[in-house]
Amino acid sequence: MLTNLQQQPADALLALIKLHNADPRADKIDLGVGVYRTGEGDTPVFRSIKAAEAKLVAGQDSKAYLGPEGDMGFVEALMPYIFGKDSPDMGGRIEGMQTPGGTGSLRLALAMVKRAGYKRIIVGTPSWPNHAQICADLGLGVVEFNHALPSGHTDMDAVRAAITEAQEGDAILLHGCCHNPTGIDYTNEQWDDIAQRIADAGILPVLDLAYQGLGMGMEEDAYGLRRVLVAVPEALICYSCDKNFGLYRDRVGALYAMVSDPADRAKVMSNGHNLARANWSQPPDHGAAAVRLILEDEALTADWLAELDEMRDRMRQVRARLAAAGLAGAVDLTPLGGQNGLFSIVPLSKDQVLEMREKHGIYMAGSGRINVAGLTMGNIDKFIGAVADVTA
Ligand code: PLP
Numbered sequence: 179m180l181t182n183l184q185q186q187p188a189d190a191l192l193a194l195i196k197l198h199n200a201d202p203r204a205d206k207i208d209l210g211v212g213v214y215r216t217g218e219g220d221t222p223v224f225r226s227i228k229a230a231e232a233k234l235v236a237g238q239d240s241k242a243y244l245g246p247e248g249d250m251g252f253v254e255a256l257m258p259y260i261f262g263k264d265s266p267d268m269g270g271r272i273e274g275m276q277t278p279g280g281t282g283s284l285r286l287a288l289a290m291v292k293r294a295g296y297k298r299i300i301v302g303t304p305s306w307p308n309h310a311q312i313c314a315d316l317g318l319g320v321v322e323f324n325h326a327l328p329s330g331h332t333d334m335d336a337v338r339a340a341i342t343e344a345q346e347g348d349a350i351l352l353h354g355c356c357h358n359p360t361g362i363d364y365t366n367e368q369w370d371d372i373a374q375r376i377a378d379a380g381i382l383p384v385l386d387l388a389y390q391g392l393g394m395g396m397e398e399d400a401y402g403l404r405r406v407l408v409a410v411p412e413a414l415i416c417y418s419c420d421k422n423f424g425l426y427r428d429r430v431g432a433l434y435a436m437v438s439d440p441a442d443r444a445k446v447m448s449n450g451h452n453l454a455r456a457n458w459s460q461p462p463d464h465g466a467a468a469v470r471l472i473l474e475d476e477a478l479t480a481d482w483l484a485e486l487d488e489m490r491d492r493m494r495q496v497r498a499r500l501a502a503a504g505l506a507g508a509v510d511l512t513p514l515g516g517q518n519g520l521f522s523i524v525p526l527s528k529d530q531v532l533e534m535r536e537k538h539g540i541y542m543a544g545s546g547r548i549n550v551a552g553l554t555m556g557n558i559d560k561f562i563g564a565v566a567d568v569t570a
């Protein structure tokens with residue numbers, strides 16, 4: 179019977195890691211999967227995480243089960259950063275739970291959407307491929323709208339039309355910041371507009387915040403999410419600490435539900451707990467416990483925020499350098515300067531992406547997406563030259 183199963187495609191982004199590793203060229207460049215890299219090309223464990231892990235190992239006296247909600251100290255310590263210091267639980271309307279990464283949070287959020295009776299979810303394209311994959315697995319219909327224009331701006335007409343045409347029983351999934359894969363985010367004014375339209379249409383927002391602090395700053399990157407939350411009665415928020423604490427493989431995330439009446443909070447979240455039990459039972463503890471120890475300690479928090487500032491500054495420098503290059507062959511790199519986070523799209527055809535890999539040893543996603551953190555002052559000229567070469 180198992181032989182009835184059909185071959186499934188590998189994740190194209192994760193497959194790039196293996197292709198790059200197998201390439202013997204010393205000057206190869208990995209611009210594939212979205213992990214931060216230093217100017218030396220490394221993805222080190224954060225200093226603040228190392229310090230918190232040392233504290234954790236010394237002080238942890240049990241590894242007994244915590245329950246499907248995971249480490250609630252971690253979940254609550256993040257709330258002022260996500261929702262703001264003034265009203266981190268919006269007057270008792272927000273409750274969260276720990277999840278295995280942002281992916282686990284999305285899985286639960288979308289399963290709750292489905293269980294609540296929503297039929298379709300509106301998603302801007304292109305998006306992170308796992309969004310569509312999770313929806314398909316859950317049997318949630320996806321309604322697509324175009325996210326960005328070739329000019330490098332968001333396609334506001336498309337998102338406005340998608341919200342106007344929404345039907346009863348629709349939800350909308352939005353990237354909070356550092357859009358994956360385009361790096362093109364809504365401006366604050368655009369968020370104001372979108373928030374009001376979502377509220378008027380009465381659709382449920384699902385907000386995916388996987389890169390807080392990697393765009394403009396921790397507060398700045400939360401603007402859109404907070405703006406939507408003050409406008410609507412209910413929302414689901416999917417959060418990842420895997421990028422902004424560098425914890426990728428430790429799988430650290432959280433799911434938050436905002437309800438209109440605090441009396442419904444426990445009932446709504448009991449669905450998250452119940453779905454977690456049916457999926458992974460309990461989330462892995464280690465990474466979340468390290469994040470909690472950082473957030474409970476003023477000095478460690480300050481060091482973590484300094485590390486984030488350093489990452490963001492480096493990515494800004496790389497973007498400024500790309501923008502300063504202007505034209506690389508037929509490609510205008512200028513718009514990349516104003517984009518946010520780890521990703522941007524370089525408009526190359528599939529053949530040109532392949533030529534970048536085969537001729538120049540530069541690995542990027544088939545969509546033309548690059549991880550800008552894979553560029554350093556040592557390899558950026560090679561990259562710009564290669565783009566010029568394949569588009570000449
Ligand atoms: N959401 C978006 C938009 C992402 O790009 C990612 C990528 O990793 C995630 C969620 C999930 O992150 P995690 O690794 O924490 O599951």
Ligand code: TYF
Binds near residue numbers: 192210213308
């Ligand atoms: O888009 C990226 O590169 C990151 C990492 O199945 C990632 O979001 C990519 C694919 C995947 C899981 C994580």
